[in-house]
Amino acid sequence: MKKAVYTSYGSPEVIQIIDIEKPIPNPHEVLVKIKASSITRADTMMRQGTPKFGRLIIGLFKPKNTALGTGFSGVVESLGNKVTKFKIDDEVFGEKLFSNGTNAEYLCISEDSIITLKPHNISHKQAAPICDGFLTSYSFLRDIGKLKQGQHILVNGASGSLGTAAVQLAKNMGATVTGVCSTKNVDLVKSIGADYVIDYTKNDFTKMRDYFDIVYDSVGKTNYSKSKKTLKANGIFMTPVLGSNVLWYSIISPKRVKFSATGIRKQRDLKMLLAELVTFFSQGKLNTVIDKTYKLENIIEAHKYLESDHKVGNLAIVN
Template sequence: MKAAIYTKYGSPEVIQIIDVEVPSPQPNEILVKIKASSVTRADTMMRQGIPKFGRLFVGLFKPKNTALGTGFSGVVESVGDQVTKFKIGDEVFGEKLFSNGCNAEYLCIAENLVVARKPKNMSHIEAAPICDGFLTSYNFLKDIANVKPGQRVLINGASGSLGTAAVQLAKIMGAKVTGVCSIKNIDFVLSLGADEVIDYTKTNVNQLQSQYDVVYDTVGKLNYKMTKNVLTTDGVFMTPVLSCQVLWQMLWNPKKVKFAATGIKKTKELKRLFLELVDFFKQGKLQTNIDKKYSLSEIREAHQYLETGRKVGNIVVVNP
């Protein structure tokens, strides 16, 4: 089978497409023929090895895990003899972290991990990126910020994968949502349910007159110092993008500054959030927005496009 890997840090040119054997499922695993997989900003950061202090954990001089891609959707092709939740032919989707990668043609995953049957009202392309955008944003809004009806939430990077998810989720949770994005995406973010949208090229967040219970910076462009004037007394600044500045602010003011790596939560907690999201999608309360689709052989181009910063919604790799 074909799989995308990178064996050194660098530009998209370090990505290789290699031939490897189709994996065989362990007794508790299913073998999935991947129909679509996600490509995310986190993937590009891992490939670049940034922030550099993160290399202490993922490989100082070269990556420990050379695989790419975490979100997937596909069809069960075979099952281990202990599998009880899935059968051959089931359409499934989910996320597998720290593995042999989802930007590939096949993947083995244990049935008790973050995997479920794909809702019938979604395509594989729509399902593949759910865990990258929606699962992360749901963790921040529900488990970290504990957003309540009537609260004011400001979402920076509202037109990206995490941002489009956050706008929709915050509205489901009853919040009043302000999105921040470029002027060309204002109508799009309003269509997702945002109550108001700010063009970041014309208005600085720290100059806003309103105050917010939550500032969720999905793209790592802000920090607590830049937003503390617009936070309520009990308000929190949170981001999934760690920088030295955010780390320092979090150490000094842990009640006001929140960072989390959603992928390292306990599997039980991740699956709880994931299954709640599945129900939302089944009910038609959420939608995935796809910006561009690439073939596996075009994954370098997908990474190049991600680095332009012009992505709106999600990018997906599609297999035949």
């Protein structure tokens, strides 16, 4: 089978497609024939080995884990002899955290990990990126920011993977949503449910005063210092991006500034969030925004596009 790997850190050209034996599932694993997989910012960071302190974990001089890709969607082809939760031909999707490797033709994954049945009303390419934007933003909105019905949230980077998810989820949760994006994405952000859209090339939301209950900077393009006057008393600034002193502020002002990462949350909690997302997708309340799709052999092109910083929603590899 074909699989994308990288054996050194660097530009997209370090990625190679290799041919290896199809894996055989362990007793509690399923073998998934991958129909679509995601390509995310996390993948580019793994490939680049950035931030550099992260190399203490992922490999000092070269990557310990050479496989790429975390999100997947596909069909169960075979089962380990102790699997009880899935059967052959089930359509499933999920995420392989840490020991990634979904940019491939097949994947073995434990039936107890982040894997669930795919709603019938969405395609594999719509399902594969759900554990990036939707799972992360839902974790922030529901659990970190505890967004309540009637609150006003500003989503900075409303046209990205996390941003398009956050706008839809916040509307679904009964909030008023202001999305921030550039001119070319204003119509899209309105179309996915934002009540108000601020074009950051024309207006600066940080000049608004006492306006928002939550500022969710989904792309790490602003910071708490710049945004705090736009927050109401007791308003929260939250971001999934480490930088702009977010760690410092989250220590000295933990009630007002929050950082979190999906990967540090308990698997049990992620599975609960995912189950709720599956219900919303099944009810037709959410839609994965897809910018471009690529064949596995064109994965380098996909990584180059991702680094442009202006993708809209998600990218997917389709097998």
